[in-house]
Amino acid sequence: MAPEGWLARARELCDEAGCLLICDEVAVGLGRTGTFWGSEREGVAPDILCCGKGLTGGYLPLSATLVREELYESFLGGPERTFYHGHSYSGNPLACAAACASLALYEQDGTLGNVDRQSERLRARLAAAPYPVRGHGLMLAVAGGGAAVCRAARNHGLVIRPLGEAIVVCPPLSIRDEESDLLADALLAAYADVA
Numbered sequence: 001m002a003p004e005g006w007l008a009r010a011r012e013l014c015d016e017a018g019c020l021l022i023c024d025e026v027a028v029g030l031g032r033t034g035t036f037w038g039s040e041r042e043g044v045a046p047d048i049l050c051c052g053k054g055l056t057g058g059y060l061p062l063s064a065t066l067v068r069e070e071l072y073e074s075f076l077g078g079p080e081r082t083f084y085h086g087h088s089y090s091g092n093p094l095a096c097a098a099a100c101a102s103l104a105l106y107e108q109d110g111t112l113g114n115v116d117r118q119s120e121r122l123r124a125r126l127a128a129a130p131y132p133v134r135g136h137g138l139m140l141a142v143a144g145g146g147a148a149v150c151r152a153a154r155n156h157g158l159v160i161r162p163l164g165e166a167i168v169v170c171p172p173l174s175i176r177d178e179e180s181d182l183l184a185d186a187l188l189a190a191y192a193d194v195a
Helices: 006-017 038-042 069-073 093-109 111-126 146-154 177-194
Strands: 022-024 048-051 064-067 133-136 139-142 161-163 166-169
Touching: 006 038, 064 069, 093 111, 111 133, 111 139, 111 177, 146 161, 146 166, 146 177, 166 177
Parallel strands: 022 048
Antiparallel strands: 048 064, 133 139, 139 166, 161 166
């Protein structure tokens, strides 16, 4: 995790230098960190924001690049100013429909509220782990144990991955209480197995 204030300072430096701030929110956007955009945590509005993954709820590949209005407008006009850009799968109607349906569920199901509740639940349960828990929302990591704990977790029905020595805990944003408890119990049992 970047230290608190890091992104806000990056915004200031970009403004001072007259350059664009681009935030890659493919992994941290769309509610993963407890706010709709990860950059919101520090009150930062990037000039360009890239998002994906959660856009369709993981059902179909789709990404988007969002830009400030002034940047968008700079590409409008005659053929000499038009931004010709696209790929074979740009604007795929099925993926776009999935994204619209997925985004509608955020409000309908209270997704961001669930992220906050489940984050608190997991943090409380994982406080018994032998290493500290870090992160925001449902993008968490237990700061130790690595691959050995991940292998042991499989014996408890949990498939999870390490990132170096840290254990990555990024469940679906729709996770329910009983699933959070199952995840925490299995991970804690795995830590006990390798102790």
